[in-house]
Amino acid sequence: MPPPSKKPFLPPTSYTRQFEPAAPAAPAPARPAAGAHAGETGWLPDLVYTGDTFEEGLAFFADPLGRITRFSREPADLAAARRLPGQAAMPGLVNVHSISWQRALRGRTEQVARNVEPIAGAREAATALAQRLTPEDIFETARMVFTEMLLAGITCVGEFHELQNRPDGTAWPEPHLVADQVLRAAREAGIRIALFNVATLRGGHGQAPETAPARVRAASIDAFLRETEALRAAVAGSLPADEAWIGVAPESLARVPVDAFKAIGTYAHAQRLRVQTRVARSAEDVAACVAEYGRGPVAVLAEHGLIDKRLTVLHGNQLSAEDSKLLGTARAAVGVCPLSEQNLALAAAPVEALLAAGAGVVLGSESQGQVDLLREARALEYGLRVAQGRRPVVAADAARTLFTAATVTGARSLGATGGALEVGRPADFFTVNLYDPSIAGADPETLLASLVFGLERRAVKEVWIGARQRITGGRHPNQGPIVGKFVEMQRRLWGKPATP
Incomplete structure (x- = not known):
């Protein structure tokens, strides 16, 4: 991974000022990372989409209500955040x-x-x-x-x-x-x-x-x-x-x-x-x-x-x-x-x-x-x-x-509270595997176009909503039973075997 950017970083709060303010997000977020501020959960992917560009060496944190509280490049915060190697994070x-x-x-x-x-x-x-x-x-x-x-x-x-x-x-x-x-x-x-x-x-x-x-x-x-x-x-x-x-x-x-x-x-x-x-x-x-x-x-x-x-x-x-x-x-x-x-x-x-x-x-x-x-x-x-x-x-x-x-x-x-990774909004985001064949080789300048015009769904690795993890390793925790029940329903509905 290239070294973290040296340029000053301002939390991404301006580009959606025209939209309505966020309401409190869902309770019971994931367990905080060791060393984060009290009650915070933090993440450190290789790249974070801030609305203008993909940033390197940038951690972001959410409070117990699942709302994003801050972005940081401080070494202590980078060490405390949950590492997401080989991944880029985007708003859900x-x-x-x-x-x-x-x-x-x-x-x-x-x-x-x-x-x-x-x-x-x-x-x-x-x-x-x-x-x-x-x-x-x-x-x-x-x-x-x-x-x-x-x-x-x-x-x-x-x-x-x-x-x-x-x-x-x-x-x-x-x-x-x-x-x-x-x-x-x-x-x-x-x-x-x-x-x-x-x-x-x-x-x-x-x-x-x-x-x-x-x-x-x-x-x-x-x-x-x-x-x-x-x-x-x-x-x-x-x-x-x-x-x-x-x-x-x-x-x-x-x-x-x-x-x-x-x-x-x-x-x-x-x-x-x-x-x-x-x-x-x-x-x-x-x-x-x-x-x-x-x-x-x-x-x-x-x-x-x-x-x-x-x-x-x-x-x-x-x-x-x-x-x-x-x-x-x-x-x-x-x-x-x-x-x-x-x-x-x-x-x-x-x-x-x-x-x-x-x-x-x-x-x-x-x-x-x-x-x-x-x-x-x-x-x-x-x-x-x-x-x-x-x-x-x-x-x-x-x-x-x-x-x-x-x-x-x-x-x-x-009228939703998400749509952007910025302070005050919920930590609703997904990550993609930067080494998936569909986007492999993209750099921060070309990654967004690679995602929009080339990403395969299998590259989605994690999904978090209100700082609560919904998808892990490209799989829903209840995926087996959910698919199985749906297949049974289709078989009953159409009167012949259905495949997932």
């Missing part, structure tokens, strides 16, 4: 949009007739699966997905919670039964979660309420708001605020009429909740919105004051130049899921225009065809390169912009 990745239960469909929707419309075909398969899943199935699938996320360096996830009813559309006898299963899965896996309660009130633009799938249909907007508030209060009263919290997600203007959308927006503003909604996923979506409202979905939301910095619109594959300006002016975010969208033959969102307008761009794994947020990042950039015939597209320094989308901007989108 933030997966803004996940539908965990769709993991059960992986590999099972790829053999379809050529004339089937991609979105309709995927929706039909997902609806059929949703009718078969029990609450326990949803738990096992979510726990499997959240474990996969940890193995990929993801420390926080935004989960789109749609399956709120029994298959026949009636309520479960236990309030929030399925939400509790998803939250339990996150807690057992050890990942932070923003659970977005999804509102669906009709099947599409201009359609009657009964056209919505029974498993996801809310009885009314008033019933949805009552149930969401009860869920919010229950989660706030039983789980640490930065481990699990509630957001709201009017599914789209297609499935939530604008007056109901406004009611959800008013509630979210009063409770300071994050909001997600699907927007302009396809040209057909936009045309149907124009037919009902006389303008596209972003214009409708803007007209009714529903776009602000707490909103993340999902997909946005057919956003116009004016849409990008409206979202950017409001400092809203756009959540793209490149692998899921490419699987459905959807064009990429106009990321370059969104960034230029001031909108945030964040990343998600949505349908879980593959769980790898850095692969999502490179798929986004490569898809844009193919479409535009040039490189790079998202920014001159594409790697830095994409990594920021997967960390800092993603955390802001969810």
